[in-house]
Amino acid sequence: xxxxxxxxxxxxxxxxxxxxxxxxxxxxxxxxxxxxxxxxxxxxxxxxxxxxxxxxxxxxxxxxxxxxxxxxxxxxxxxxxxxxxxxxxxxxxxxxxxxxxxxxxxxxxxxxxxx
Amino acid sequence: xxxxxxxxxxxxxxxxxxxxxxxxxxxxxxxxxxxxxxxxxxxxxxxxxxxxxxxxxxxxxxxxxxxxxxxxxxxxxxxxxxxxxxxxxxxxxxxxxxxxxxxxxxxxxx
Numbered sequence: 001x002x003x004x005x006x007x008x009x010x011x012x013x014x015x016x017x018x019x020x021x022x023x024x025x026x027x028x029x030x031x032x033x034x035x036x037x038x039x040x041x042x043x044x045x046x047x048x049x050x051x052x053x054x055x056x057x058x059x060x061x062x063x064x065x066x067x068x069x070x071x072x073x074x075x076x077x078x079x080x081x082x083x084x085x086x087x088x089x090x091x092x093x094x095x096x097x098x099x100x101x102x103x104x105x106x107x108x109x110x111x112x113x114x115x
Numbered sequence: 116x117x118x119x120x121x122x123x124x125x126x127x128x129x130x131x132x133x134x135x136x137x138x139x140x141x142x143x144x145x146x147x148x149x150x151x152x153x154x155x156x157x158x159x160x161x162x163x164x165x166x167x168x169x170x171x172x173x174x175x176x177x178x179x180x181x182x183x184x185x186x187x188x189x190x191x192x193x194x195x196x197x198x199x200x201x202x203x204x205x206x207x208x209x210x211x212x213x214x215x216x217x218x219x220x221x222x223x224x225x
Contacts, residue, residue: 097161102211
C-alpha cells in the first residue's frame with residue numbers, strides 16, 4: 001500500500017530564515033505530487049505540482065519554490081520566510097478512485113509558524 | 116465566482132442528527148467529485164468518491180450529485196461526536212488538479 005510522509009510535523013521559524021519541508025511517498029512510482037497551503041479556517045491553495053523528476057509547475061507567484069530531486073521526493077523551500085508564509089503545508093500524491101478516475105491522497109502536514 | 120463554493124459553517128448539531136453538507140460548482144467539465152474529512156491538525160482523508168448523478172452510500176455516509184443543478188451533498192446519518200471535523204468537497208479540475216471548496220467545519224455535541 002502507498003504511504004506518504006512529511007517532516008517536520010511542526011516548525012517555528014523567524015522571519016528571514018530559510019525553509020525546507022520534505023515529502024516522500026512509498027509504494028508507488030512516478031507519482032504526480034502536490035504542495036498545498038491551508039491558512040487557518042480556509043481552504044486548500046495549490047502551490048506547486050510535479051509530474052516527474054525535475055518537473056515543477058508553479059500555481060501562484062510567491063516566496064516559495066519546490067524541487068523534485070528523486071522520483072518519490074518532493075521538497076518545498078524558501079530562502080527568506082515572510083510572516084505570511086505561516087500555515088499548514090500539505091503534500092499529496094495522485095491516485096485513482098473508482099472507475100480509474102483521479103483523486104489525491106494527503107500526507108499528515110507540516111504546521112509552520114513564522115515569527 | 117469560485118469554481119467550487121462551500122459554506123464554511125461552522126455547523127453544530129446534536130449527536131444522532133442527520134447532517135447535510137453542500138457544495139456548488141460552476142464548471143461542468145470533469146464531473147467527478149470527492150469528499151474529504153479533515154480532523155484538526157491532520158491531513159485530509161478521502162471519505163467518498165462519486166462521479167454519477169444520484170446517491171452513493173457508504174455506511175452512515177451518503178454522497179449525492181445533482182449535475183443539472185451543479186450541486187453536491189454529503190449526508191451523515193446518526194452523527195457521532197467522532198464525526199466532528201472539517202469536510203472538504205473537491206472536484207476534478209483537469210490537468211492533474213483538484214479544485215477544493217473552503218471546507219465546512221462540523222461539530223457534533225453529545
